[in-house]
Amino acid sequence: MPLFLKVDDVLAVPLPALSEPLMGKVAVSLSTWSTREDAATCSSGIAEPQLHPLTSWFESVHRFIMYIRVEAVEIETEAAVACPEVRALVATLGALVDPDRTQIQQRANIHGMMVYPVPNRWHLRAVAFESLLRQGTQPLTAWHQVLHAGVRWMLECSGLDTSMDVQVTCPETFAVLVHGSRPLQTLWTTMQVLNSRGIHLCEIDCALLMPAGLSESQCDGSEAFTKNEDQRQVLDPWQTLLAHLRLAEERCRQSWPCVLYLSRFEVLVQQLSPEAVERGISTEAQRALMTTLRWLFEPAGGAFGTSSTAPGERSTWLEDVSDGAPRVERQHRWLIIADISASSIAPADMPTELVSMFTAVLETPRITRNELSQILEIFLIGQLEQGPCLGRELIQVLRQSLAPVQTCTEREALALVRRLGSRFSAESFVEASATETASRLSETITDCLQFYQRMRIAMTVGIPSVPQVRWSDIGGLDDAKEEVRTLLRPNRTSLSSRQLHHRTGILLYGPPGTGKTLLAKAVATECGYAFISVKGPELMNMYIGESERNIREIFTKARQSAPCVIFFDELDSIAPRRGVGSDSGGVSDRMVAQLLAELDACSNHIRGAHSEPDTVGSDLRPARETRSAEAPFESVVFVLGATNRPDLLDPALLRPGRFERMVYIGSPSTLAEKRVVLQALMRKFRLAPNVDLDQVLVDAPTVMTGADLYGLAVQAWLRAAKRTLLHSRRRDAYRNLLRTVDGAVVDSASAAGTAECPPERANMSTCNGQQHSGDEAGEAASELTPEVKVCQEDLVEAARQATSSVSAADLARYQELRERFAANTGRDTGEIRFTERAG
Numbered sequence: 001m002p003l004f005l006k007v008d009d010v011l012a013v014p015l016p017a018l019s020e021p022l023m024g025k026v027a028v029s030l031s032t033w034s035t036r037e038d039a040a041t042c043s044s045g046i047a048e049p050q051l052h053p054l055t056s057w058f059e060s061v062h063r064f065i066m067y068i069r070v071e072a073v074e075i076e077t078e079a080a081v082a083c084p085e086v087r088a089l090v091a092t093l094g095a096l097v098d099p100d101r102t103q104i105q106q107r108a109n110i111h112g113m114m115v116y117p118v119p120n121r122w123h124l125r126a127v128a129f130e131s132l133l134r135q136g137t138q139p140l141t142a143w144h145q146v147l148h149a150g151v152r153w154m155l156e157c158s159g160l161d162t163s164m165d166v167q168v169t170c171p172e173t174f175a176v177l178v179h180g181s182r183p184l185q186t187l188w189t190t191m192q193v194l195n196s197r198g199i200h201l202c203e204i205d206c207a208l209l210m211p212a213g214l215s216e217s218q219c220d221g222s223e224a225f226t227k228n229e230d231q232r233q234v235l236d237p238w239q240t241l242l243a244h245l246r247l248a249e250e251r252c253r254q255s256w257p258c259v260l261y262l263s264r265f266e267v268l269v270q271q272l273s274p275e276a277v278e279r280g281i282s283t284e285a286q287r288a289l290m291t292t293l294r295w296l297f298e299p300a301g302g303a304f305g306t307s308s309t310a311p312g313e314r315s316t317w318l319e320d321v322s323d324g325a326p327r328v329e330r331q332h333r334w335l336i337i338a339d340i341s342a343s344s345i346a347p348a349d350m351p352t353e354l355v356s357m358f359t360a361v362l363e364t365p366r367i368t369r370n371e372l373s374q375i376l377e378i379f380l381i382g383q384l385e386q387g388p389c390l391g392r393e394l395i396q397v398l399r400q401s402l403a404p405v406q407t408c409t410e411r412e413a414l415a416l417v418r419r420l421g422s423r424f425s426a427e428s429f430v431e432a433s434a435t436e437t438a439s440r441l442s443e444t445i446t447d448c449l450q451f452y453q454r455m456r457i458a459m460t461v462g463i464p465s466v467p468q469v470r471w472s473d474i475g476g477l478d479d480a481k482e483e484v485r486t487l488l489r490p491n492r493t494s495l496s497s498r499q500l501h502h503r504t505g506i507l508l509y510g511p512p513g514t515g516k517t518l519l520a521k522a523v524a525t526e527c528g529y530a531f532i533s534v535k536g537p538e539l540m541n542m543y544i545g546e547s548e549r550n551i552r553e554i555f556t557k558a559r560q561s562a563p564c565v566i567f568f569d570e571l572d573s574i575a576p577r578r579g580v581g582s583d584s585g586g587v588s589d590r591m592v593a594q595l596l597a598e599l600d601a602c603s604n605h606i607r608g609a610h611s612e613p614d615t616v617g618s619d620l621r622p623a624r625e626t627r628s629a630e631a632p633f634e635s636v637v638f639v640l641g642a643t644n645r646p647d648l649l650d651p652a653l654l655r656p657g658r659f660e661r662m663v664y665i666g667s668p669s670t671l672a673e674k675r676v677v678l679q680a681l682m683r684k685f686r687l688a689p690n691v692d693l694d695q696v697l698v699d700a701p702t703v704m705t706g707a708d709l710y711g712l713a714v715q716a717w718l719r720a721a722k723r724t725l726l727h728s729r730r731r732d733a734y735r736n737l738l739r740t741v742d743g744a745v746v747d748s749a750s751a752a753g754t755a756e757c758p759p760e761r762a763n764m765s766t767c768n769g770q771q772h773s774g775d776e777a778g779e780a781a782s783e784l785t786p787e788v789k790v791c792q793e794d795l796v797e798a799a800r801q802a803t804s805s806v807s808a809a810d811l812a813r814y815q816e817l818r819e820r821f822a823a824n825t826g827r828d829t830g831e832i833r834f835t836e837r838a839g
């Protein structure tokens with residue numbers, strides 16, 4: 001059978017029967033290896049009894065394995081062979097194979113398979129944060145105990161641990177469910193303990209098992225189990241998932257002794273929830289997933305029953321092993337660990353049938369304030385290695401800033417670490433004095449805590465995280481930014497509470513692609529409140545009463561996570577003028593009425609909050625706990641709306657206490673304004689020194705919105721990247737990069753609002769909608785990021801090809817609309833005729 005290899009594959013080649021002296025050496029080194037970690041990690045005395053059976057088992061099966069990792073050696077031309085470095089390499093490797101002239105034919109028998117830890121991102125994260133977690137957190141003692149019990153069970157089931165009493169009842173399965181808040185520490189601890197025992201870890205990241213589209217509503221699981229030949233395409237996602245799970249079982253069997261670790265198991269749990277049925281996953285599909293899981297967890301009772309033995313047979317195999325030579329091939333059992341601690345799901349939220357499959361359920365504790373402080377100290381010390389040392393003053397500042405935090409999850413702690421890392425580098429503090437450094441640290445931590453607070457709220461209430469857009473990502477629009485800032489952060493020093501203007505909401509209006517959504521995203525990032533973004537049409541539901549219920553639910557969610565900002569994009573689609581709607585059931589009229597009622601409730605809250613002198617203007621503080629004495633402010637909900645057609649809105653929306661302030665967001669008109677927008681869009685680009693943006697804009701169309709300028713910037717960057725590709729030697733890496741960027745461009749064309757994701761970090765951010773993997777993608781992208789330098793010619797060429805998405809005539813009509821609204825201060829203005837429906 002031919003064996004195809006690729007780079008990074010690991011070959012496990014079993015060594016033939018070993019000579020006596022060599023066997024002794026391997027056995028000795030195995031035992032040294034196994035005990036080395038024990039001293040550091042395990043206080044219990046379980047290590048030794050486990051070690052001996054394992055060592056003797058390895059000896060008995062003569063399974064000594066040499067591991068070979070496949071690497072690529074790039075030698076391009078014959079001329080290269082003449083170079084001394086290459087000659088040295090040839091001398092080291094012993095041979096040089098010219099792939100153009102050499103054919104290799106290889107035949108091999110596969111005797112076994114080594115589970116090399118699949119380098120999935122989850123696994124890499126655990127490794128990346130290992131030292132921080134090891135030094136900063138308390139060891140997971142309870143987890144150590146469960147793990148040791150599981151390993152002991154594995155050995156006992158397989159008859160390796162001859163010290164065990166054969167009469168002891170050995171359960172058929174041992175599956176542990178871990179929940180709580182430390183997924184990476186749990187995985188890392190497991191890796192460490194198993195490593196020290198010479199036991200493989202077969203880690204499967206369930207989030208990566210999910211084929212694209214499976215969780216989407218268009219994948220109807222009911223069709224997935226029909227026998228219709230024509231529907232093969234639909235069958236695939238589910239079958240792939242189930243096949244992956246069966247494959248996991250196969251891998252564990254082949255590489256025994258092995259522990260199967262299902263990280264992010266919650267992704268599978270979510271497919272089994274009642275909400276999944278609403279998303280289009282059929283009950284048949286859920287049943288099939290459950291059957292596969294049961295089979296995986298309970299080999300003896302499962303439907304597929306491959307290696308299983310009926311419970312009654314157990315005594316037979318114990319007798320088999322007690323006669324001396326262990327018959328290890330008879331019963332290999334492996335410990336199964338399912339981890340849901342990366343999510344807020346608790347066992348109580350899981351189907352009872354699923355929970356009952358687990359032998360043990362273990363909760364990992366939350367990270368305490370002391371642990372968090374320790375983690376951040378260790379991180380900062382590492383960060384500032386070259387800068388000022390982390391003096392006592394800084395540590396005090398750090399601890400003071402963390403005072404509002406009681407406990408947090410590992411995810412939140414690491415989010416803090418990442419945010420600190422991006423803002424707090426050694427270079428930025430080299431010149432600074434100690435006091436200056438302390439105040440900047442305090443500022444940074446406070447800012448990070450706002451983020452932490454938002455994340456916590458988001459996790460609790462299930463609000464999706466929002467992309468990172470800073471004020472500096474928005475070019476121009478200074479008045480609009482100021483208006484929004486005033487709404488969200490009244491300035492206590494300049495105004496007394498009674499003087500404050502009680503505003504509930506702001507309506508942003510203007511031509512499409514001018515940055516309304518972008519502004520709202522910047523609010524989400526910068527204000528430190530929870531943020532709910534709703535696209536108008538998403539609220540519409542064909543069933544009577546459902547659309548209103550959707551609106552009610554959004555406001556309820558917002559109140560639960562207050563202070564909170566709700567952003568209604570495309571507001572005209574849910575709140576058109578009443579009485580002129582074309583829907584026979586009057587759905588939109590009822591939606592408008594519901595929206596008005598909710599807005600009035602918000603307005604009353606704000607009045608309540610602002611009428612308390614002490615509560616007004618409580619500046620953005622790090623954590624909610626700090627506002628415990630300011631309860632009314634805590635319940636404030638602000639509303640932002642955006643529309644291209646304010647003239648179509650129901651006028652009642654624009655009355656005081658609702659969207660009473662209207663802010664026009666127009667396209668940049670002068671050359672200077674366009675330059676500012678372009679500069680903001682290319683903030684992260686590497687530009688050639690000769691770039692002159694004014695000159696570039698001379699060649700561009702006269703009317704250009706922010707979105708058009710974004711298109712220009714993307715085209716210029718793509719041109720530069722393609723040029724780089726041609727000249728680059730790292731072609732594969734660049735090809736990957738270009739593929740990703742092309743995807744991002746398509747995304748940006750189909751869905752507005754990806755400007756926070758400029759091409760150079762296109763695969764680092766949330767362009768593809770997979771919010772939770774943004775950071776992970778960033779890690780992967782950083783390996784590929786090439787030196788793409790955008791030159792004047794790229795920009796000029798992109799400017800020549802640029803088109804304008806809004807006509808001059810439509811812009812003039814928007815201007816007219818703006819004047820009418822300014823004159824009428826929000827009163828009914830009547831509809832304006834556009835050449836075509838904007839947006």
Ligand SMILES: Nc1ncnc2c1ncn2[C@@H]1O[C@H](COP(=O)(O)OP(=O)(O)OP(=O)(O)O)[C@@H](O)[C@H]1O
Binds near residue numbers: 514753
């Ligand atoms: N002032 C600006 N500064 C930087 N980028 C901008 C600006 N205005 C628009 N853009 C770019 O244009 C893209 C589209 O903008 P956005 O989605 O915010 O427009 P919009 O006004 O909400 O459009 P629509 O009314 O069609 O929803 C943004 O993602 C951003 O890349």
